[in-house]
Amino acid sequence: MMQLFRRTLRGILEHxxxxxxxxxVIAAALLLIGTFVLVVxxxxxxxxxxxxxxxxxxxFRPQTPAEVQVAAQQAIAGRREVASVEHVTAEEATVWMKExxxxxxxxxxxLGKEALPASxxxxxxxxxxxxxxxxxxxxxxxxxxxxxxxxxxRDWVGRLDTFLSVLRIFGGxxxxxxxxGTLFLVANTVHLAVYAxxxxxxxxxxxxxxxxxxxxxxxxxxxxxxxxxxxxxxxxLWALHQSLExxxxxMLPAALGTQELAFLxxxxxxxxxLVGTLGGTxxxxxxxxxxxxxLP
Amino acid sequence: xxxxxxxVKSYGDRDAxxxxxxxxxxxxxxxxxxxxxxxxxxxxxxxxxxxxxxSGKVLIGGTDISQLPAGNLPMIRRNVGVVFQDFKLLPMxxxxxxxxxxxxxxxxxxxxxxRRVPAVLNIVGLRGREDTVAGVLSGxxxxxxxxxxxxxxxxAILLADEPTGNLDxxxxxxxxxxxxxxxxxxxxxxxxxxxxxxxDRFPHRKLxxxxxxxxxxxxxx
Numbered sequence: 001m002m003q004l005f006r007r008t009l010r011g012i013l014e015h016x017x018x019x020x021x022x023x024x025v026i027a028a029a030l031l032l033i034g035t036f037v038l039v040v041x042x043x044x045x046x047x048x049x050x051x052x053x054x055x056x057x058x059x060f061r062p063q064t065p066a067e068v069q070v071a072a073q074q075a076i077a078g079r080r081e082v083a084s085v086e087h088v089t090a091e092e093a094t095v096w097m098k099e100x101x102x103x104x105x106x107x108x109x110x111l112g113k114e115a116l117p118a119s120x121x122x123x124x125x126x127x128x129x130x131x132x133x134x135x136x137x138x139x140x141x142x143x144x145x146x147x148x149x150x151x152x153x154r155d156w157v158g159r160l161d162t163f164l165s166v167l168r169i170f171g172g173x174x175x176x177x178x179x180x181g182t183l184f185l186v187a188n189t190v191h192l193a194v195y196a197x198x199x200x201x202x203x204x205x206x207x208x209x210x211x212x213x214x215x216x217x218x219x220x221x222x223x224x225x226x227x228x229x230x231x232x233x234x235x236x237l238w239a240l241h242q243s244l245e246x247x248x249x250x251m252l253p254a255a256l257g258t259q260e261l262a263f264l265x266x267x268x269x270x271x272x273x274l275v276g277t278l279g280g281t282x283x284x285x286x287x288x289x290x291x292x293x294x295l296p
Numbered sequence: 297x298x299x300x301x302x303x304v305k306s307y308g309d310r311d312a313x314x315x316x317x318x319x320x321x322x323x324x325x326x327x328x329x330x331x332x333x334x335x336x337x338x339x340x341x342x343x344x345x346x347x348x349x350x351s352g353k354v355l356i357g358g359t360d361i362s363q364l365p366a367g368n369l370p371m372i373r374r375n376v377g378v379v380f381q382d383f384k385l386l387p388m389x390x391x392x393x394x395x396x397x398x399x400x401x402x403x404x405x406x407x408x409x410x411r412r413v414p415a416v417l418n419i420v421g422l423r424g425r426e427d428t429v430a431g432v433l434s435g436x437x438x439x440x441x442x443x444x445x446x447x448x449x450x451x452a453i454l455l456a457d458e459p460t461g462n463l464d465x466x467x468x469x470x471x472x473x474x475x476x477x478x479x480x481x482x483x484x485x486x487x488x489x490x491x492x493x494x495x496d497r498f499p500h501r502k503l504x505x506x507x508x509x510x511x512x513x514x515x516x517x
Binding site for chain 1: 341344345346347367370371372373374378384385386388389397398400401402445449
């Protein structure tokens with residue numbers, strides 16, 4: 001084993017440039033895949049957060065009597081989908097608006113205490129938060145007739161959800177094509193590296209080396225290249241994540257809310273390292289075995 | 297030691313060797329001669345398993361290597377040293393590393409490397425040049441490194457394919473002297489060459505190939 005490691009190290013040092021290029025190509029391939037997974041994961045998380053934060057605002061028609069509003073609140077609170085219902089009177093809505101937008105206070109004062117309609121702020125239980133369920137619930141409120149408008153702010157979340165589904169399918173296809181492309185690139189880089197060492201391989205064959213003896217250091221070199229490449233890819237992903245986290249929080253605070261930009265979880269990172277290491281080993285081994293077959 | 301029976305080697309519809317049969321006894325030194333394209337290199341390739349005959353038998357030490365599975369060829373090659381006209385060295389490695397390669401592939405220990413490498417470099421007159429990078433040596437010196445690599449694990453047979461082809465007169469004589477010295481130590485040596493001057497200076501049995509057919513000649517003494 002020590003001799004194998006020594007021979008591997010000698011091969012790396014004698015062909016340092018090729019080794020680094022090989023590791024670099026593996027790093028670039030894994031960075032591409034890692035970035036894609038990171039983007040989809042964060043968009044998924046964001047949509048999920050928005051879904052869970054979503055609530056329905058049902059605005060009463062003007063002049064709706066208070067007892068009707070209370071009765072509607074009690075009726076809605078009794079529905080199985082509902083987690084909570086808060087009654088916001090017209091006065092409370094006006095006060096809230098003045099607090100949120102002080103510059104509008106004079107206008108609100110001019111319009112009177114009932115400038116804004118009373119409403120019910122309804123939060124649904126988590127198991128009733130799919131776009132279809134929220135739409136159906138909102139429609140049932142509209143149909144009830146007491147409300148002038150039911151706002152559930154979900155149509156664009158639904159569209160984003162659809163966009164994400166398309167992105168996943170498109171990404172799957174694109175990811176597949178990218179994987180094939182990068183595999184081709186890695187395989188060709190390794191093939192060139194093996195070709196550059198063709199004299200060494202031919203001489204080893206000539207002096208009686210077995211295929212296993214020749215392939216061993218190449219396989220180990222591929223594993224080390226993959227390990228280095230995946231480590232570099234993870235480091236670059238981390239740097240990318242760190243640089244984006246601060247900027248996005250500044251640029252899109254309202255959109256992000258309390259949601260933090262997530263990094264890949266430990267199992268995904270391990271998988272990335274495993275793919276890099278095993279991929280490097282496999283590609284190097286196949287390239288050398290193919291080359292050995294061409295030798296006498 | 298080497299026995300060929302009715303060996304034919306064809307490339308498509310062209311016969312490189314036609315019904316070649318000959319024997320080389322243990323400890324013998326034989327020249328394989330003939331004009332360019334006569335089949336000398338092809339015949340040597342059959343002897344170290346780089347090619348397989350179209351028909352016929354190639355026996356090395358009693359083993360028919362034409363029938364040998366590819367996985368067993370390394371074992372044959374460890375017993376057959378080969379020297380080429382273009383040396384086939386790793387120019388960026390040292391003389392010692394080039395020679396040690398043949399020992400490393402058979403799993404020799406560090407102790408064996410330390411003992412055998414200087415010993416064979418002594419035989420080929422390169423003692424003290426262990427740490428010199430092979431690429432900076434002269435042609436004659438590089439050929440001597442190649443010979444050292446071919447004999448370092450003490451093979452029973454040494455094949456040399458035009459070993460003096462790239463060397464000037466005095467260097468060619470030095471190389472032939474080394475090959476002859478190796479033969480005197482008991483190694484069977486087969487040298488492919490068309491250098492008549494050298495064959496006259498170091499007389500041994502000749503096997504002449506003409507258009508792929510073998511004609512054996514006795515040395516002129």
